[in-house]
Amino acid sequence: MFDREKEVTIKGTVQEFAFSNPHVSIRITAVDSKGVAVDWSFEAASTQALVRSGWRKSSLKFGDTVTIVGHPLKDGRPGALLMRATLADGTVLQGATGENY
Amino acid sequence: MIIKPLSLYASAFGGFAVGAVLFCAAASPRANAQTPPPGKGAPPVQAGALSKENLAKPRSKPPFDLTGNWMYSPQQNRDNGVFAYTPLPKLKPQAQALYDAGQKAVKEGKAFHNDEGACYPAGMPQLMTRVWPNQTIQLPTVIVMTQMLKHEIRWIYLDGRPHADPEIKAPSYSGDSIGHWEGDTLVVETTNFEPKHHWVQTGIPISDQYKIVERIKLKDEGKTMEDTFTMTDPVNWEGEWVNTKRWYRYDNSDIEEAFCLPDLNSRLPATDAASNVR
Numbered sequence: 088m089f090d091r092e093k094e095v096t097i098k099g100t101v102q103e104f105a106f107s108n109p110h111v112s113i114r115i116t117a118v119d120s121k122g123v124a125v126d127w128s129f130e131a132a133s134t135q136a137l138v139r140s141g142w143r144k145s146s147l148k149f150g151d152t153v154t155i156v157g158h159p160l161k162d163g164r165p166g167a168l169l170m171r172a173t174l175a176d177g178t179v180l181q182g183a184t185g186e187n188y
Numbered sequence: 189m190i191i192k193p194l195s196l197y198a199s200a201f202g203g204f205a206v207g208a209v210l211f212c213a214a215a216s217p218r219a220n221a222q223t224p225p226p227g228k229g230a231p232p233v234q235a236g237a238l239s240k241e242n243l244a245k246p247r248s249k250p251p252f253d254l255t256g257n258w259m260y261s262p263q264q265n266r267d268n269g270v271f272a273y274t275p276l277p278k279l280k281p282q283a284q285a286l287y288d289a290g291q292k293a294v295k296e297g298k299a300f301h302n303d304e305g306a307c308y309p310a311g312m313p314q315l316m317t318r319v320w321p322n323q324t325i326q327l328p329t330v331i332v333m334t335q336m337l338k339h340e341i342r343w344i345y346l347d348g349r350p351h352a353d354p355e356i357k358a359p360s361y362s363g364d365s366i367g368h369w370e371g372d373t374l375v376v377e378t379t380n381f382e383p384k385h386h387w388v389q390t391g392i393p394i395s396d397q398y399k400i401v402e403r404i405k406l407k408d409e410g411k412t413m414e415d416t417f418t419m420t421d422p423v424n425w426e427g428e429w430v431n432t433k434r435w436y437r438y439d440n441s442d443i444e445e446a447f448c449l450p451d452l453n454s455r456l457p458a459t460d461a462a463s464n465v466r
Contacts, residue, residue, distance in 0.1 A: 088297060088457070108446035109320060109337050112456055128457045133320055133336070135441060161297025166457025 089158040089168040097127050097167070098154040104147035108133050111142070113169065115153060129155055131169040132183035140181040151175060157182075223353045231356045234349060237330035242347055247328050250346075251372045252406045254331055257321040257443070258413050258435035268431050271317055272389045273417070277425040283392055290391020301466055303385040307338070307448035311361030311386045312378060312400060313417055315340040317433060323443045331367070336443035344376050354380050359396065361386060374404040388419065388429075395423035411437050 099117030111131040119125050131137060147153060152175045157167030169182040223231045235242040262270045269275075279287055286301075293300035304310050316322060320336035329347040334340070342362035352364050363378035378400045386394050398421040405414050412434055419429040 088299065090297070105452065107452065108444055109448075110452075110456055112452070130456045133444075133446065135444060160457050163297075164457065 088160060090161045091158045091168075093159055094156055094170065095159045095167055096154060096156050098152070099127060101147050101149055101151040101153055102126070103149070104151075106134060106142075106144040106146075108135075111137055111169075113147065113153070113155065113172070115155065125165050127155075128166040129157055129169040130166070136183035137180075140183065141178075142180050146174070146180060147172075223355050231353065234352070235347070237327065237343070237345060237347060242329050243327065245328075245347070248369075250326075250328075250369055250374075252374075252410065253326050254324045254333075254374075254404075254406075254413065255326045256437050256439050257323055257441055259321050259438045260317045260319065260433070260435050264412075264434045264436060265317075268433055269389075271314075273313075273419075273429065273431040276392075277427055277429040279392070279425050280423065283424040286393060287391040294390060300390050301385075301387065303387070304448075305453055306385075307450060307453070308385040309338060309340050309361040310335075311340070311381065312342060312363050313388065313419070315342065315362065316415070316435075320446060321438060321441060321443050322435065334443065336446050338446065338448045344374075351377075351379055359383075363400070372405060374402075376400075376402040376404065378402070393424060395421055397421055397423055413437070 097115065097117045099115035102114040102116055103112075105112045111134055113129045113131070115127050115129070116124050117127055134142075154173040155167070156170045156172075158170060160166045171179055171181045173179050237243075276287075290300040299305060304314075309315070310318065315335045315337075316333070318335055318337045323334045323336070325332045327346075329345065331344040331346065333342050333344070340362065342365060344365040344367045346367050348368075349366060351366060357364060357380065359380050359382040361382050364380040365376050365378040367374050367376040369375070379398075381394055381396065381398045383394050383396050383398065388394060398419070401418045403416045403418075406412070407414050413436075414432060414434050416430065416432040419431075420427070421429075
């Protein structure tokens with residue numbers, strides 16, 4: 088589903104941060120190069136995998152600014168597998184796309 | 189001990205005939221008693237895996253204990269197809285057509301008959317190869333393996349019982365598993381699968397004739413579980429489909445609740461309806 092040979096970097100505003108299992112997920116609204124607002128969905132690993140990288144339930148909330156790097160969907164829709172996220176204060180939180188995902 | 193009236197019945201199946209059987213409802217139910225025909229009473233009682241008497245029966249010490257959390261790692265399984273089971277067997281035409289359609293969808297970046305995304309169970313064998321841990325508890329009478337995703341469970345009965353009669357036990361996604369020890373190997377046979385919405389891997393379905401024989405060993409001083417699957421399904425492929433997969437032990441963790449929720453899936457890019465080809 089995701090192209091692991093490619094990366095996209097999307098900066099946007101958090102609409103939803105679902106700290107849940109089996110997948111943590113994040114939806115953000117980003118503005119593309121033409122000034123059009125686009126909703127992006129990011130799928131991540133389990134809460135267990137992410138907390139080991141420093142993620143917490145309170146890491147993101149509605150309205151936060153975040154920059155996410157991910158492996159994009161192969162079919163071109165605005166979605167990706169989360170590799171890492173940079174919070175507004177510069178904190179970088181890694182995903183869990185290596186060994187087990 | 190209560191002696192029930194002698195039940196005499198005969199049935200013919202494929203040239204075989206069954207004679208009279210004495211039923212004895214007691215503290216030690218017979219494992220191989222025949223199921224009475226429809227309308228002729230309850231099936232014989234099978235001692236539960238957790239019955240005190242069953243647990244207390246003298247048994248040889250097993251060669252290993254699988255109790256622990258087992259993680260499936262793509263890195264450890266690059267030689268066997270990872271989430272697929274390669275090399276494939278020779279597929280029958282109907283299965284081949286589905287497989288080919290599945291491969292086309294995957295190349296286009298889509299899912300194919302994504303029943304898991306629709307919250308159907310993965311079933312065996314895929315429940316063991318998810319990216320969430322398999323919490324495994326081994327008792328003398330049964331091994332209980334719970335996959336964190338959707339809490340799918342399989343039970344491997346070790347108490348010497350035969351397969352449950354399909355007349356009285358419904359087919360299931362995890363199947364009916366019985367195991368015995370051969371030297372340093374746990375040999376498990378699983379039958380009586382539910383075939384609807386049940387796939388070995390993308391595009392390869394199973395029928396009600398699907399059967400798995402597993403040979404399970406512990407390696408690397410107990411840190412690696414290795415399972416060689418021999419799968420047969422004369423409806424969907426020819427001969428035996430053999431594949432060996434590995435898990436590493438990761439006990440500094442417990443599994444958590446992880447239901448499949450349709451509203452959550454609709455928000456995930458890999459499982460929303462737009463990505464699924466049926």
